[in-house]
């Protein structure tokens with residue numbers, strides 16, 4: 001039987017993966033999404049076939065690789081909540097490292113050409129001076145970052161020993177959603193600042209906390225490099241084109257190269273939403289770094305990546321629109337539930 005040429009996207013029902021699937025689909029790529037729906041949602045998969053299953057399921061992988069000829073694998077599937085990784089480290093090493101190994105092994109066995117891996121700025125820990133370039137030595141401070149760094153190393157070793165090539169993208173702080181409002185960040189238990197601030201501004205959380213106001217920054221709060229999810233999705237399409245262009249494997253940071261403090265982000269959410277925010281100043285969150293910003297010169301030079309949404313107002317606006325739509329949808333679903341018994 002002739003295998004169907006396709007691209008495999010693991011975790012494609014999740015926040016970032018679903019945005020990449022949308023862009024790949026719009027470009028006419030044939031896609032198979034493999035997702036166990038632990039934090040993802042089937043309705044977020046706008047293109048391609050969704051296979052509900054786990055990246056660690058060897059039998060399922062064997063069946064998929066028998067049916068499809070995967071030219072490339074884009075690997076998003078992971079556990080992603082840092083405090084949870086501290087409390088339950090072995091679950092993170094299992095999902096992010098051990099199961100990734102099972103996936104990689106199937107890729108090498110079946111001659112996948114390209115592997116694009118979702119890594120994280122968390123591999124840098126606290127970069128000296130606050131800015132991380134790909135030359136900065138990785139020094140992750142939590143099990144999440146370590147589980148991703150181990151997978152980077154495993155991927156590099158697997159590619160060195162085979163014909164597979166990789167792009168490892170180290171994302172900084174991802175926020176915002178699809179410009180058309182079809183998909184967004186719907187990850188249960190998300191702890192990301194922009195997400196929780198927009199949830200508060202739309203009445204889904206009673207208050208907000210600033211974790212630490214005594215950092216050595218201008219206003220005492222932590223600084224991060226917030227990147228719009230659609231600019232990040234562009235980087236994946238460019239990474240795929242780069243690998244198809246017969247270029248060598250690459251590690252690249254994905255961030256804008258400048259940051260905003262927690263207070264600046266919250267002030268933006270207040271201004272754009274027009275809502276008064278109930279903000280409480282709390283203790284530092286364990287494991288937080290004062291400043292984490294990307295040196296993005298490599299991704300610009302090597303992938304030709306030119307972000308077009310480097311605007312905190314735009315990021316917050318799109319995240320707010322998503323939360324408003326979600327709230328409206330839930331209200332409607334609630335009304336339908338109430339209406340049904342009387343029908």
Ligand SMILES: NC(=O)c1ccc[n+]([C@@H]2O[C@H](COP(=O)([O-])OP(=O)(O)OC[C@H]3O[C@@H](n4cnc5c(N)ncnc54)[C@H](O)[C@@H]3O)[C@@H](O)[C@H]2O)c1
Pocket residue numbers: 010011012013014015016017034035036037038039040041053054055056075076077078079080095099118119120121170171172173174175187192
């Ligand atoms: N969100 C961020 O700010 C951020 C920053 C840096 C890196 N990343 C990385 O980006 C990737 C995507 O993150 P996200 O924010 O979209 O998270 P997410 O939780 O929304 O998406 C992860 C997806 O993977 C699926 N999944 C998890 N374990 C699986 C498994 N064993 N088998 C199959 N599917 C599985 C989930 O159901 C979900 O759909 C992750 O690898 C994460 O480490 C995210």
Ligand SMILES: O=c1ccn([C@@H]2O[C@H](COP(=O)(O)OP(=O)(O)O[C@H]3O[C@H](CO)[C@H](O)[C@H](O)[C@H]3O)[C@@H](O)[C@H]2O)c(=O)[nH]1
Pocket residue numbers: 080082120121122171172173174191192193194196208209210211212222223224262285288292
């Ligand atoms: O309710 C909140 C949530 C966050 N913060 C602060 O806001 C900043 C950003 O926190 P996020 O949780 O949004 O993001 P992190 O920088 O902790 O980590 C995120 O970005 C990292 C990359 O830098 C990793 O990829 C990680 O997976 C992802 O959660 C931190 O100083 C945090 O203390 C608050 O003050 N209040």
